[in-house]
Amino acid sequence: MLVVHKYGGTSVGSLERIDNVANRVAKARDEGKDLVVVVSAMSGETNKLIEYAHHFSDNPAKREMDMLLSSGERVTAALLSIALQAKGYDAIAMTGRQAGIVTDNFHTYARIESIDPKPMQEQISKGKIVIVAGFQGINKDGSVTTLGRGGSDLSAVAIAGALNADQCEIYSDVDGIYTTDPRIEPNAKKLDTISYDEMLELASLGAKVLQNRSVELAKKLGVKLYAKSSFSDNEGTLITQESNNMEAVLVSGVVLDKNQARVTLRGVADRPGIASEIFNKLADANINVDMIIQNVGSDGLTNLGFTVPQSELENAKSVIESFATDIEGMDFDANVCKVSVVGVGMKSHSGVAAKAFSVMAQNNINIQMISTSEIKISMIIDEKYGELAIRTLHEAYELDK
Ligand code: ASP
Numbered sequence: 001m002l003v004v005h006k007y008g009g010t011s012v013g014s015l016e017r018i019d020n021v022a023n024r025v026a027k028a029r030d031e032g033k034d035l036v037v038v039v040s041a042m043s044g045e046t047n048k049l050i051e052y053a054h055h056f057s058d059n060p061a062k063r064e065m066d067m068l069l070s071s072g073e074r075v076t077a078a079l080l081s082i083a084l085q086a087k088g089y090d091a092i093a094m095t096g097r098q099a100g101i102v103t104d105n106f107h108t109y110a111r112i113e114s115i116d117p118k119p120m121q122e123q124i125s126k127g128k129i130v131i132v133a134g135f136q137g138i139n140k141d142g143s144v145t146t147l148g149r150g151g152s153d154l155s156a157v158a159i160a161g162a163l164n165a166d167q168c169e170i171y172s173d174v175d176g177i178y179t180t181d182p183r184i185e186p187n188a189k190k191l192d193t194i195s196y197d198e199m200l201e202l203a204s205l206g207a208k209v210l211q212n213r214s215v216e217l218a219k220k221l222g223v224k225l226y227a228k229s230s231f232s233d234n235e236g237t238l239i240t241q242e243s244n245n246m247e248a249v250l251v252s253g254v255v256l257d258k259n260q261a262r263v264t265l266r267g268v269a270d271r272p273g274i275a276s277e278i279f280n281k282l283a284d285a286n287i288n289v290d291m292i293i294q295n296v297g298s299d300g301l302t303n304l305g306f307t308v309p310q311s312e313l314e315n316a317k318s319v320i321e322s323f324a325t326d327i328e329g330m331d332f333d334a335n336v337c338k339v340s341v342v343g344v345g346m347k348s349h350s351g352v353a354a355k356a357f358s359v360m361a362q363n364n365i366n367i368q369m370i371s372t373s374e375i376k377i378s379m380i381i382d383e384k385y386g387e388l389a390i391r392t393l394h395e396a397y398e399l400d401k
């Protein structure tokens with residue numbers, strides 16, 4: 001059995017913790033597993049290096065940043081290998097380059113283009129535990145590149161895919177994915193299993209646990225992914241392909257996104273091309289539009305609403321103001337949040353959305369916008385009711401049971 005482990009910054013945040021990881025890896029080894037272990041930099045290390053660079057320049061060259069930042073993961077990889085060797089285990093630390101990871105040229109947010117599995121396979125066949133510095137590769141010119149913040153998860157998944165590993169276990173200080181944020185609802189329950197698509201929809205729940213790009217890649221490559229804690233022996237959450245019995249569960253989780261702002265355009269000229277003009281301009285300004293709602297027009301006019309991240313509202317305003325002559329009125333609200341109910345079971349059950357609306361009605365919460373997909377219902381509501389909505393939805397769908 002070949003297993004990829006990945007340990008995040010907190011899990012390797014001190015020498016003691018690296019020792020703890022070494023013991024966990026050694027235990028898996030004793031169980032007879034072949035192992036590739038991907039590590040992050042020690043917690044705080046990447047931020048510290050970024051600060052160092054900014055001591056000299058507000059705008060350091062990205063190539064040099066990659067030289068700098070990739071060092072954090074190398075330190076951890078080497079230390080873990082040394083710790084394992086000291087315990088009598090045969091281990092070898094490798095940089096991204098040595099592990100055969102080739103990326104494109106986009107320094108500081110490179111994409112993995114290919115992984116040559118041979119160098120790692122060769123070491124595994126010699127009986128070694130392979131430790132790989134996460135978050136990095138090289139481009140075709142041979143320069144070091146990094147994969148964007150949180151990129152070690154992506155390294156781990158890509159390596160698991162390239163080696164055809166049986167599973168990829170991502171270790172952090174959280175023991176899995178929960179039905180909602182336990183800081184909002186203390187009765188939140190850890191999920192045993194969840195589908196890739198649900199995980200992607202629950203991104204903000206998983207953000208601390210799993211980088212989104214790594215979940216997308218795991219789905220694409222069919223990598224069996226576990227989110228586990230390096231501080232317990234808890235089973236964690238399995239993120240995998242959707243199966244029929246997942247549909248028996250109506251709803252897997254409810255999630256609150258506070259970083260939302262609403263834009264409503266009233267009396268928009270109802271003619272072909274208007275949406276294209278507005279949203280292309282927003283895209284050109286690099287504004288991430290999330291929910292979009294438009295109704296059937298009357299008298300040549302229609303209403304158009306959408307949401308953007310709160311931090312991009314001012315930007316969106318100035319883009320929209322350039323359309324002032326095509327629009328009767330516009331209104332902006334930064335004090336909204338998005339509440340979403342997620343579950344693959346929705347595909348085969350009716351009444352899931354109706355229940356969410358009833359919960360809002362019982363709490364006298366006005367729903368400003370609604371959007372749905374096959375596995376998700378999202379509602380834009382006043383920000384001050386966000387947590388109440390989450391708690392009552394959690395109860396209504398019996399997620400605490
Ligand atoms: N050390 C990098 C970061 O802090 C990559 C990672 O930890 O996944 O973003």
Ligand code: MG
Pocket residue numbers: 008009150153208209211
């Ligand atoms: Mg992380």
